Amino acid sequence: MILSNEQLKRYERQIIMDTIGKEGQEKLCSSKVLVIGTGGLGSPAALYLAAMGVGTLGFVDSDCVEISNLQRQIIHGTPDIGKPKVESARDRINQLNPHVKVEVYKTRLSRNNVMGIISKYDLVVDAVDNFPTRFLVNDACFFAGKPLVEAGVLRWEGQVMTIFPGEGACYRCLFKEPPLPENVEDPGEAGVLGVIPGIIGTLQALEAVKIILGRGKNLKGRMLIFDGLNSSFREIEVPKNPRCPLCGEEPKITSFEGK
Amino acid sequence: MQIKVNGEIMSFTSNITLLQLLESLEINPGSVAVELNGVIIDRDNYGKTGLNEGDVVEIVRFVGGG
Numbered sequence: 551m552i553l554s555n556e557q558l559k560r561y562e563r564q565i566i567m568d569t570i571g572k573e574g575q576e577k578l579c580s581s582k583v584l585v586i587g588t589g590g591l592g593s594p595a596a597l598y599l600a601a602m603g604v605g606t607l608g609f610v611d612s613d614c615v616e617i618s619n620l621q622r623q624i625i626h627g628t629p630d631i632g633k634p635k636v637e638s639a640r641d642r643i644n645q646l647n648p649h650v651k652v653e654v655y656k657t658r659l660s661r662n663n664v665m666g667i668i669s670k671y672d673l674v675v676d677a678v679d680n681f682p683t684r685f686l687v688n689d690a691c692f693f694a695g696k697p698l699v700e701a702g703v704l705r706w707e708g709q710v711m712t713i714f715p716g717e718g719a720c721y722r723c724l725f726k727e728p729p730l731p732e733n734v735e736d737p738g739e740a741g742v743l744g745v746i747p748g749i750i751g752t753l754q755a756l757e758a759v760k761i762i763l764g765r766g767k768n769l770k771g772r773m774l775i776f777d778g779l780n781s782s783f784r785e786i787e788v789p790k791n792p793r794c795p796l797c798g799e800e801p802k803i804t805s806f807e808g809k
Numbered sequence: 810m811q812i813k814v815n816g817e818i819m820s821f822t823s824n825i826t827l828l829q830l831l832e833s834l835e836i837n838p839g840s841v842a843v844e845l846n847g848v849i850i851d852r853d854n855y856g857k858t859g860l861n862e863g864d865v866v867e868i869v870r871f872v873g874g875g
Contacts, residue, residue, distance in 0.1 A: 730839055784815065788844075
């Protein structure tokens with residue numbers, strides 16, 4: 551793709567970086583990123599991806615904007631209350647950067663629709679708010695061979711890791727299967743400080759950009775855990791687990807449909 | 810016995826299992842994944858996995874909000 555004069559100006563601060571240049575910016579402008587969930591994580595991730603010049607952004611969300619979303623879901627505003635989140639997100643992105651093509655899926659992600667949606671994108675940013683969908687996205691990306699930037703937040707804490715199917719660990723290598731609901735806290739009950747998904751979602755945008763550019767070292771086989779109360783990051787190595795039910799040596803999940 | 814848990818040194822007067830470590834930290838085993846010296850341990854084996862001097866344990870909570 552050829553960048554217009556307006557685009558050259560808009561992305562000037564990135565193009566002057568010797569690790570990006572015109573070529574890198576063209577890669578960004580040609581890339582297609584799917585953001586699943588337009589909530590606390592999806593908001594900052596999508597805003598920065600759009601600002602930096604990603605070519606196409608896909609949004610998946612079935613919810614409408616509620617007033618209780620607004621302390622953290624910064625892509626939406628007070629006038630958007632009641633609007634489908636994917637539409638509110640699209641309108642905000644159009645306003646921020648009209649060069650970005652936005653595709654919206656006002657639907658709940660399921661086994662039936664996930665492969666069709668993710669197959670159109672280069673990589674996936676997982677910004678969902680529940681474990682069953684998190685595992686669904688992990689499995690679908692594995693079978694579709696799509697890089698996945700996975701993250702979660704709760705209270706003062708967040709975690710992020712990047713998954714390259716077949717290389718390095720997947721989410722199931724660490725967390726074999728979704729937790730029983732009684733064993734984990736629901737964000738609706740435990741709460742989350744608004745800025746925490748802001749920090750983690752922007753890290754997701756950074757990981758996504760590095761995948762697109764092929765630059766630097768991604769969080770492959772590593773999880774970054776942020777403790778907001780102590781303002782500290784902890785990094786743990788996540789090895790590929792030979793007993794992983796998805797990508798291990800004797801996988802139990804061998805096809806998407808058959809699961 | 811000294812072990813490193815999430816980067817912090819912890820001391821124990823007797824040998825303990827991974828499950829006993831989680832209990833002492835008041836962590837529900839169903840709410841975490843655990844790595845011992847870089848190897849992910851199956852939850853069913855927490856009670857059978859004894860800890861030794863110098864072990865490095867990482868406890869990772871399920872964090873699922875978005």
